[in-house]
Amino acid sequence: MRTLTLLLALALGVFGSGASLAAPKTVALDVPGMTCELCPLTVRKALQKVQGVEKVAVSYEKKEAVVTFDDAKTSVEALVNATRNAGYPATVRATR
Ligand SMILES: [Cu+2]
Numbered sequence: 001m002r003t004l005t006l007l008l009a010l011a012l013g014v015f016g017s018g019a020s021l022a023a024p025k026t027v028a029l030d031v032p033g034m035t036c037e038l039c040p041l042t043v044r045k046a047l048q049k050v051q052g053v054e055k056v057a058v059s060y061e062k063k064e065a066v067v068t069f070d071d072a073k074t075s076v077e078a079l080v081n082a083t084r085n086a087g088y089p090a091t092v093r094a095t096r
Contacts, residue, residue, distance in 0.1 A: 024054055027076050028093040029065045031058070031083060039088065040065075046086035050074050064093060 031043055040058035043065055047056045052073025058065045067079055076092055083090040 024068050025071045026055075026066060026068045027079065029067065029079065029083065029090040030063060030093050031065050031088050031090045032063050033088045034058075034060050034063055036060070042086055043083055043088050046082045046088075047079060050078055050082045053079070065090065 031039075034040060034043065037060055040060045044056045044058045047053055047058075047065060047067055050069070052070040053067060054070060055068035056065065057067075065083065069079065080090050080092070
């Protein structure tokens, strides 16, 4: 029980300090709607138009888009909206 409390405190400390830093964030989006080699280009263009996006890597094989962005300028919601508006609904896979 004591170990659990300690781990929880550590986890909260890590996330708490991470939120206050204006460091670039990377998020992986699942984009299941990509059906051919050209789809990733559309998805990438849509994401690059979002202000604050620094890097976009879209993989058709993995059906994912990995986006690095400045979380002071944009948000995961804005990224998801951008791909959805381009015709490719996405869901968040992971943040690092
Ligand atoms: Cu396509």
